[in-house]
Amino acid sequence: MESEHxxxxxxxxxxxxxxxxxDKIVLDFGCNQGGLLRYxxxxxxxxxxxxxxxxxxxxxxxxxxxxxxxITYLATGDPGEAGILFDTAISSSVIYLIKDLRAHxxxxxxxxxxxxxxxxxxxxxxxxxxxxxxxxxxxxxGNIKMNLHSLKDIARAxxxxxxxxxxxxxxxxxxxxxxxxxxxxxxxxxxxxxxxTQSYLFKCTKPKKEN
Numbered sequence: 267m268e269s270e271h272x273x274x275x276x277x278x279x280x281x282x283x284x285x286x287x288x289d290k291i292v293l294d295f296g297c298n299q300g301g302l303l304r305y306x307x308x309x310x311x312x313x314x315x316x317x318x319x320x321x322x323x324x325x326x327x328x329x330x331x332x333x334x335x336x337i338t339y340l341a342t343g344d345p346g347e348a349g350i351l352f353d354t355a356i357s358s359s360v361i362y363l364i365k366d367l368r369a370h371x372x373x374x375x376x377x378x379x380x381x382x383x384x385x386x387x388x389x390x391x392x393x394x395x396x397x398x399x400x401x402x403x404x405x406x407x408g409n410i411k412m413n414l415h416s417l418k419d420i421a422r423a424x425x426x427x428x429x430x431x432x433x434x435x436x437x438x439x440x441x442x443x444x445x446x447x448x449x450x451x452x453x454x455x456x457x458x459x460x461x462x463t464q465s466y467l468f469k470c471t472k473p474k475k476e477n
Contacts, residue, residue: 271302271358272305275302275358277437277438277439277465278358278385278436279305279309279310281434284310286383287306287309287310288310290312290353291312291350291351291354292352292353293317293352293377294316295360296357296358296363297319297324298324299328300324300325300329300331300332301331303335304337306356307336307337312336314338314350315335315336315337316340316348316350317332317337318339318340318342318343318344318345319339319343325341345374345376346373348377351377351378351379352378352379352382353378353379353382353383354382355377355378356384361386361388361415363411365411367415367420367422367423368423368426370423371426371427371429371470375429378472380473380475381473381474382472384424384429384472385469385470386470387468388420388465388466388467388468390417390464417433421433424468424470428472428473429470429471429473430473431468433466433467433468433469434467435463436465436466437461438462
């Protein structure tokens with residue numbers, strides 16, 4: 267399962283600032299089975315990582331696979347339960363599962379150090395012709411229902427908590443791997459549209475304390 271996400275993780279991290287991870291304390295919000303955080307560790311290295319997710323079964327797998335890494339995995343949706351502040355947080359394809367974006371922004375504000383950074387990858391499925399099937403699949407097999415946020419919805423939630431917000435389109439750096447059994451895209455042309463026009467990375471930076 268995790269191997270299917272490697273292409274996306276590589277794309278996301280290619281746009282991230284390595285200094286936000288090297289020798290830092292890093293949070294993966296909605297870590298699933300923990301693969302992204304381990305991939306970040308192999309790519310940049312970090313001092314300590316914490317992955318949180320509501321799925322207890324996923325966290326059990328993450329703990330088993332994370333042995334030997336400086337990573338703690340917790341079955342929770344509250345990063346405050348880690349008992350530490352984070353230099354950097356990241357979430358990959360998670361924000362569409364969060365209904366109350368303002369509450370999420372407050373949660374991230376509480377767990378980041380002043381000047382800390384939160385990277386959010388988000389796919390804007392509104393213009394995707396496969397949206398009905400994607401919506402049905404996620405809501406049928408997922409524990410949490412899908413929410414269709416606009417880019418403005420996400421930015422506004424963090425602006426209201428005084429974050430500095432920037433965004434870019436996530437575009438692949440090379441060839442895109444294809445599969446005849448792609449569950450999300452009926453046509454290769456639709457996959458290309460997704461990769462080049464519908465995938466985004468937000469960078470939300472918590473303000474530093476004034477002297």
